[in-house]
Amino acid sequence: MPVRHRFVSAALGGLILLSPAAAFAHAFLKTAEPGVGAVVAQAPSQLLLTYTEGLEVRFCTVTVQGPDGAAVQAGKPQAVAGHENEMTVPVHITAPGKYTVTWHALSVDTHKTEGRFSFTISP
Amino acid sequence: MDGSGWLILRGLCRGLHLAGYFSAFGTMALATTLPRGARVPGLRRMAWGGFALALLAGAAWFWLQTAYFAAAQTSADVVNALPIVAEYTRFGLLLLGRMAALLLAALAFQLAWARVAALLALGGVLAEAWLGHGGAMAGPEGAMLLSSAVLHLAGAAIWLGALPALALALRHLPGAEAAVLARRFSPIGAACVAVLLGTAALQFLLLVGGVGALFTTAYGALAGLKLLLLGGLITLAARNKFRLTPRLPGSRAALIRAVALEAALGLVVLLAAGVLLQLEPPAMAGMAGM
Numbered sequence: 275m276p277v278r279h280r281f282v283s284a285a286l287g288g289l290i291l292l293s294p295a296a297a298f299a300h301a302f303l304k305t306a307e308p309g310v311g312a313v314v315a316q317a318p319s320q321l322l323l324t325y326t327e328g329l330e331v332r333f334c335t336v337t338v339q340g341p342d343g344a345a346v347q348a349g350k351p352q353a354v355a356g357h358e359n360e361m362t363v364p365v366h367i368t369a370p371g372k373y374t375v376t377w378h379a380l381s382v383d384t385h386k387t388e389g390r391f392s393f394t395i396s397p
Numbered sequence: 398m399d400g401s402g403w404l405i406l407r408g409l410c411r412g413l414h415l416a417g418y419f420s421a422f423g424t425m426a427l428a429t430t431l432p433r434g435a436r437v438p439g440l441r442r443m444a445w446g447g448f449a450l451a452l453l454a455g456a457a458w459f460w461l462q463t464a465y466f467a468a469a470q471t472s473a474d475v476v477n478a479l480p481i482v483a484e485y486t487r488f489g490l491l492l493l494g495r496m497a498a499l500l501l502a503a504l505a506f507q508l509a510w511a512r513v514a515a516l517l518a519l520g521g522v523l524a525e526a527w528l529g530h531g532g533a534m535a536g537p538e539g540a541m542l543l544s545s546a547v548l549h550l551a552g553a554a555i556w557l558g559a560l561p562a563l564a565l566a567l568r569h570l571p572g573a574e575a576a577v578l579a580r581r582f583s584p585i586g587a588a589c590v591a592v593l594l595g596t597a598a599l600q601f602l603l604l605v606g607g608v609g610a611l612f613t614t615a616y617g618a619l620a621g622l623k624l625l626l627l628g629g630l631i632t633l634a635a636r637n638k639f640r641l642t643p644r645l646p647g648s649r650a651a652l653i654r655a656v657a658l659e660a661a662l663g664l665v666v667l668l669a670a671g672v673l674l675q676l677e678p679p680a681m682a683g684m685a686g687m
């Protein structure tokens with residue numbers, strides 16, 4: 275059965291191509307605005323965090339610490355309509371310097387993750 | 398509520414909930430394959446029993462999961478978070494919706510609408526897949542994992558879920574009818590085993606990643622345990638199919654014992670699955686700190 279044989283090898287080959295850790299289980303940070311480690315001239319009014327899985331935003335928390343250690347987040351994370359894997363966080367940034375974002379995420383698969391990154395405001 | 402003891406407890410509640418749900422569904426499904434005119438006393442009670450187990454274990458799971466979501470310190474914290482989980486999380490909406498479907502199914506079964514009941518309950522069985530990683534993930538891996546989870550749930554629920562009802566029916570039906578039922582169930586069970594093995598292989602590749610992870614991660618160890626138990630189940634099922642079923646009705650007592658043992662092993666598999674679903678699959682482990 276050469277045809278079936280070829281089909282099976284193609285299917286297995288496809289699986290092996292896909293199997294390296296190209297995807298992440300649980301919600302991990304995919305991209306951020308401002309970006310991870312970015313240096314930006316203008317202070318944003320909110321952060322946009324994009325994850326690898328859908329989020330339960332009601333049970334996510336994000337804190338943003340300024341150069342003097344004070345918290346600058348201006349409210350709880352907000353869901354982004356139509357984008358289950360994104361959330362925004364309003365911030366009130368008045369001074370230049372390095373800002374550290376610490377996030378705790380709950381994904382729709384019921385698992386929790388956490389992480390931190392920083393960005394710098396340098397006008 | 399973050400410790401590994403709580404994690405295991407959440408997993409065991411999830412496994413028990415699945416066991417109750419599967420057995421309610423499996424009882425309804427088996428009733429649709431009974432020989433014409435066959436009567437098995439106790440099937441309705443068995444369906445309600447499965448419903449009750451799904452409800453009680455589901456309630457405990459809901460409570461523990463809410464405590465975990467809200468990082469609750471006191472039971473008052475949990476009570477405050479319950480409505481938010483019920484209204485806004487996929488977990489809460491799915492669990493409540495699936496229990497409503499099972500209640501409707503049990504009522505339909507009570508009215509002797511076995512097919513309607515089995516279809517409603519099947520919907521609730523399959524919907525559980527959307528709580529897994531495949532349902533939470535976008536892209537081709539997500540779609541592949543989600544479809545394999547749907548098939549895996551269907552195979553497990555049709556096979557394992559029907560076992561308690563099968564044992565009951567084999568005990569109560571007259572010899573000839575019992576033999577007809579066992580011969581009808583035999584190819585269905587074999588098809589389920591094939592589906593379970595195929596989807597398990599795919600999940601092994603995508604989630605466990607390699608043989609090494611079986612020995613170095615908790616997820617791998619539990620997945621390995623599930624595979625071993627599945628091997629044991631298949632051995633039992635093969636003996637039933639090739640040795641005991643052809644010798645019916647003479648082998649009836651031995652077959653009933655073997656089916657009951659299969660059901661007990663199946664329960665252990667589901668408890669392991671419940672805990673496994675709380676853990677991070679090693680092949681898709683995230684980067685620390687990102």
Ligand SMILES: [Cu+2]
Pocket residue numbers: 299300301381383385530677
């Ligand atoms: Cu996860």
